[in-house]
Amino acid sequence: MLRLCQRGHRSDICLILECFEMKLKKQVTVCGGAIFCVAVFSLYLMLDRVQHDPARRQNGGGNFPRSQISVLQNRIEQLEQLLEENHQIISHIKDSVLELTDTGAVSPSGQLPFRSANGSWVLPFDGRPTFLSVKPQDCQFAQGRRGQTDLQMLDVYSLLKFDNVDGGVWKQGFEITYEPGEWDNDPLQVFVVPHSHNDPGWIKTFDKYYTDQTQHIFNNMLVKLTEDPRRKFIWSEISFFAKWWESADMHKQEAMRKLILGGQLEMVTGGWVMSDEANVHYFAMIDQLIEGHQWLEKNVGVTPRSGWAVDPFGHSATMPYLLKRANLTSMLIQRVHYSIKKHFASSRSLEFMWRQAWDQKSSTDIFCHMMPFYSYDVPHTCGPDPKICCQFDFKRLPGGRVNCPWKVPPRAVVEANVAERAHLLLDQYRKKSKLFRSKVVLVPLGDDFRYDKALEWDQQYLNYQRLFDYMNSHPEMHVQAQFGTLTDYFTAVYKANNVPQGARPPDYPVLSGDFFAYADREDHYWSGYYTSRPFYKSMDRVLESHLRGAEILFSLAVAHARHTGMEGRYPTSDYTLLTDARRAVALFQHHDAITGTAKENVVIDYGNRLLHSLQGLKRVIINAAHFLVMKNKDVYRFYQTEPFLETDDRRATQDSLPQRTLIELDQSGPRYLVLFNPVEQDRLCVVTVLVNSARVRVLTEDGQTLPVQLSAQWSSASQMSAEVFQVCASFMVRLPALGLAVFHLYDSADTPMTLRSETLLRLSGRGQTAHAVDPLPLRSQTADPQPFYIATQSLTLGFSGTTGLLESIRRKDDPQELKVQIQFVTYGTRSSKDKSGAYLFLPDGKAKPYSQKEPPVVRVVEGPLFSEVVSLYQHFQQTICIHNVPGVDGLSLDVTTMVDIREQSNKELAMRLVTDIQSDDTFYTDLNGFQMQPRRRLLKLPLQANFYPMPSQAYIQDSQHRLTLHSAQALGATSLESGQLEVILDRRLMQDDNRGLGQGLKDNKKTANRFRLLLESRSTGNKVVDSGPTSFPSLLSHLTSATLNHEVLALPVLPKKRGIPPLHTFAPLTGALPCDFHVINLRSIQHQDTHSPSPYTALILHRKGLDCGLETPNPGFNCTTTEGQLGLSSLFRNLDLQLLQPVSLSLMYSSPPMANDSSVSLEPMEISAFRLKLR
Secondary structure (H helix, E strand, O other), X not given: OHHHHHOOOOOHHHHHHHHHXXXXXXXXXXXXXXXXXXXXXXXXHHHHHHHHOHHHHHHOOOOOOHHHHHHHHHHHHHHHHHHHHHHHHHHHHHHHHHHHOOOOOOOOOOOOOEEOOOOXXXXXXXXXXXXXXXXXXXXXXXXXXXXXXXXXXXXXXHHOOXXXXXXXXXXXXXXXXXXXXHHOOOOEEEEEEEEXXXXXXXXXXXXXXXXXXXXXXXXXXHHHHHHOOOOOEEEOOHHHHHXXXXXXXHHHHHHHHHHHXXXXXXXXXXXXXXXXXXXXXXXXXXHHHHHHHHXXXXXXXXXXXXXXXXXXXXXXXXXXXXXXXXXXXXEEEOOOOHHHHHHHHHOOOOEEXXXXXOOOOOOXXXXXXXXXXXXXXXXXXXXXXXXXXXXXXXXXXXXXXOOOOOOOOOOOOOOOOHXXXXXXXXXXXXXXXXXXXXXXXXXXXXXXXXXXXXXXXXHHHHHHHHHXXXXXXXXXXXXXXXXXOHHHHHHHHHHHOOOOOOOOOOOOOEXXXXXXXXXXXXXXXXXXXXXXXXXXHHHHHHHHHHHHHHHXXXXXXXXXXXXXXXXXXXXXXXXXXXXXXXXXXXXXXXXXXXOOOOOHHHHHHHHHHHHHHHHHHHHHHHHHHHHHHEOOHHHOOOOOOOOOEOOOEEXXXXXXXXXXXXEOOEOOEOEEEEEEOOOOOOEEEEEEXXXXXXXXXXXXXXXXXXXXXXXXXXXXOOEEOXXXXXXXXXXXXXXXXXXXXXXXXXXXXXXXXXEEXXXXXXXXXXXXXXXXOOOOOEEXXXXXXXXXXXXXXXXXXXXOOOOOOEEEEEEOOOOOOEEEEEEEEEEOEOOOOOOOOOOOOOEOOOOEEOOXXXXXXXXXXXXXXXXXXXXXXXXXXXXXXXXXXXXXXXXXXXXXXXXXXXXXXXXXXXXXXXXXXXXXXXXXXXXXXXXXXXXXXXXXXXXXXXXXXXXXXXXXXXXXXXEEEEEOOOEEEEOOOOOEEEEEEEEEEOOOOOOOOOOOEOOOOOEEEEEEEEEEEEOXXXXXXXXXXXXXXXXXXXXXXXXXXXXXXXXXXXXXOOOOOOEOOEOOEOOOOOOOEEEEEEEEXXXXXXXXXXXXXXXXXXXXXXXXXXXXXXXXXXXXXXXXXXXXXOOEOOOOEEEEEEEOOOOOOEOOOOOOOOEEEOOOOOEEEEEEEEO
C-alpha cells in the first residue's frame, strides 16, 4: 500500500497511512533516542561506581593494575564523548519532532519558544493530531473531460484579427442586405421594448437622481401605461423601485402591482442594482439579487424571468450561472468588444446558450441575447444605421433639449408621412433581423433616465403606435409589430423554434467563456476601471466580510435564543441594521459604484453609506457574540446604551483607514477578548491586538499561557510611536469554525512567554537616526547591497539589500530557492487627445521602473510568531510578513502595500512579480471569486487589452510550480512576459476620458492593498499543466483566499463595575464541514409583515472545484472531503433542524421539503440554497 502511495496514487487512505507512518517514525525516533540515552547513562553510572567505590576495590583483592585503570579512563572519555554526541542527537531529534509536528495550538507545559539550529523559531504546540483526507473522486472533476462548445471565447480571441475595418453606416460592422420576399411565408415579428436605464448613482447621487428624475418616471408610468393596455415597459433597478413604493400610497401601489401582474410592466433581472461584473465578488452578486427578489416577492408577488444587463462594462461568465440558479430562463447583454459583436453577427451567433466552461453536460446552459450595435440608446437599437434610427427617437423632435448628431431630426408620424416612415423603419428592422436565426426581432426603445416627462411618454408611444397600426394593417409588408416586454420577445423566439421556455433552439450555438476586456471603439479598452478608486474596492470587501459574519452570528444567536426560550430578550431589532447593510452593499455593486466611475461627491455619498453600514454590522456582531459566549444565559441582559463588547477597529471618516482599538490593561484584573472566526473551518493563526503594556500575558479560556510576540507601533519610517505607550501583541490561537473563543489578557510582571521582536533598521546613512521606545529593542545599520533573509519553519524569504524588496522564496521541502522578485513600475498616459481616465486605460507605452532619489528605509522585524520586512518609499510602503504557524496561515506571504500617489500626475502605480516560472503567454485570473478563467497574452492586441479584472486571485504556472497572488480587493492584472504577474495598485488621472463622467480621478486616498502570495509545487507524477478553458485553485489556495478575505475579528469585552459574568467558547458546528465546502451565507429570511426575521434561515453553500495536482501540506485542522455529501440535521450543535427545503438561489422557488435527517449533495462548483428552520 505504501508503495502505491509513493507511485502517486494519492488516495485518502494513502494520506492517512503517510500520517500514521510519519507518527510511527517520530515515535521510533524519540523512543530510540530515549533508550540510547538510558543505556549510555546506565553504563556511565556503572563505570562511575566501579571507579569511586573503595569497598569494592578492597574486596576485589587490592588495586587494579595501572594499565587497566588507563583503559577504563579511555573508555570513560569515549563514553563522555558519546554522551556529548548523544546530547546533540537528542537536541536534533527535539528540533525535528517539533518541526514535524505541523499541528496544534500552544502548550501549557511551560516549554518556551526557542531557536533551532537554522535560526528559525520553534514554538511549543498543543500536539493535537490533524489529518488531511481528500477522496480521489473529489479530484477527478478538475481532470475530467469538458463538454465541447461551439464557441470558446479563448479560441475566438485567437481567431479574430481585431482590425477595425470601416463597415459603412454600421461603422464597426458590415453592409447588411436581404431579398424582399424573405418574409412572405413567415412574417417578421417585431417587439419594441421601452426602457429607462437608471443608474443608482453616477453624475448625481442615488437620492438626487430619485428626486430629480426617477420618481417622475414611475408616476408617469402609472398614468401612461394605464391609458392603453398595448403599452409595455421594463424596469430593472429594484433599489429605485423600492424607494418609490415606500413613499406611494396604497392606491398607487395597487395600480402598479396590477400593471406588473397584468404583464404591461416587467421587472427584468430584479436585482437591487444592475451589478458590475468585473470587480464584484460572487457573495455580493448573490446578495444583491436576493435583496431585490425578496423585496419583489414580499411586496409585489412576482418572480423575474429574464435578465437585462445593458450597461456593465464587459460581462462575466459567473452572471449566467447565478441567473440560471435563480431560475431565470433567458438573459441579455450589451457591452461586448465591437470586434466580437461583428464576428458573432456575421455567423448569426448573437443568440447562444451560455454554458459554464467546467460544465460536463448542459445543466448550466442559459439562453443569451447579445445586442449587436454600439450602444443601448435609440440610434443604435432599431437597426444598423444610427442616422435613420435616430429619426425614430421621438424625444429628439425639434424644439426639445436633445437632438440627432447626424443632422436629420425625427418627424412626428402623421397620415401624410406614415407610409414612408413605416417603410424606412421596417428596412432597419429587417436588416437587424438578418443578424439572428429567428424571424423575431428585439428593438429596445430607451436610454439613460428616459420617460421622466409625461411629454416623452406621449411622443414615443403615440408615434410608434401609428407606425405599428400602419405596418400591421398592410399584409404586403409581412410584419407584425408591437410594444413588448423582454420576456414577450424571448417567449416568441422559443415559440418560433418550437421549444419550451429556456430550452436550446435547434442549431443555436453553445458558448463558454467571458467578455473581458471591453472596447467600444478603436483601441479604447475599458480596463482602467478594474483598479479605479481602489480604496473603496477594498472597503467594499471588508463590508462584505462583516455582512456575512453578522448574518451568520445573528442567525445562530436568534436560533439559540429561540431554543432556550429567550427570544423576547434578544435584540431581534438588529435585523433592521442587517437590512440596511444588505442594501448598502447591494447599492455599491452598481456598475458606476464599485467600478470607481462616479463623480467625486457621489463617491463620498457611497462611502458614507458603506461606513454607516459597517458600524451597524459591528453592532450586530457584538450583540450576537455577547449572547453566544455567555456561559449562563439566565444572567444575559441586553442594554442598547451599554454594549458588552468593543469593536475591533474604528474608522474616523468614510475615507480614513481603520485604527485598531487599544486594550488598556491594569493590575486590577484581566481584560477579556472574544475572537470571531468567520471561516467555516477551524483556524490556527496569529492574532494581533493593540495593548498599553509590554508586560502582557495571554491565557486561553482554560488557563494555558500562550507565547506572545511584542512589536512596535511606528510614527514614522525610523521612529517608534511614543505619544501614548502602545504595543502590538501577537499570539497564536486555534479558533472553532464560525465560532467565538475567549482569551484573558493580564498586565503581569512574570511573563517569560512574552517575547520582544528584534528590529533592525537598514538606513542609507544620510542623517537618518533610529528612535526606539523602551523596552522594545532596536538596532540600526547602514544598508549594504548584500541580500538578507527572514525565515520560519515553512518558508525562507530573500530580500534585495538595495531595494528592501522580495527577491526569492524557498519552501521547507524545496532544495533550492525560486526567484520571485517584486518590482514597482509606473504607467503614464498618452500625449494625444485620448487619455486614460476613470474607465479607460490608454498608457503611453510600456511601464517604467519606479524610482526615487533617496534609497528606502527598510525595517526588518524578527520573532517567534512572525517576521516581516517593511520597505518605505515615497509613494508606497510594502510589508511582507510570514507567520511561524503550522498549516494554512504559515504557508503563504502576507503582503500589504500602502499606496499614496496624491502628489503624482497622470501616473498609475503597478506591482510586478518577476519569476523563473515558464508560464509562456498564459496566465489565470478569477471571475468574481467564483471561478478561474485562463487568459492568453496576445501580441496583436495593445498592451491595455491584455489587462483583466482580478477580484480575488491570479496565478502563473509551469510543470514545477504555481505562484498565486491572492487579493483582498479587486484590481486590474496581467502577465506581459513569461514568468511575470502584474497588478495595478492605484491610478491618478487628471482628465476625463470622454465617457460621460466629466471628471478625472483626482480624489485618491491613502490605500492599503492586501495580498497573500502562495508558492506551490506540483506533486510528482502530476506535471501536466492546464490547457484548455478551465483551471482550478488547489485546496490550500481556496483556504488561503478564505483566510485573507475573512479576517479574525478581535472584540475586547468592556470592563464592568459589577464584574464580567462567566464566558465560554462558542463552537456552533458539531463536526468539521467537508473542506471543499464554503458557507456563502446563513441569512435570516425576512418576515412577511414586519421588519423582523421570520423563523426561517437560508443556508447557501458552494462546493469548490479542486486541483489536486499540487502538493497539499497539512492545513493545520482536520480536513476531509465527502464526494459532495453533507448531513445538515446534526450540523449545528444544540439546535434542532425542523425544516430542510431546497430553494432557488434567490429563495423565490421552493422544492418539496426533504426529510430532516437527509444528506444534501452538491456537485463540484455547484451553489445550492436551502431554507432551514432551526431552533
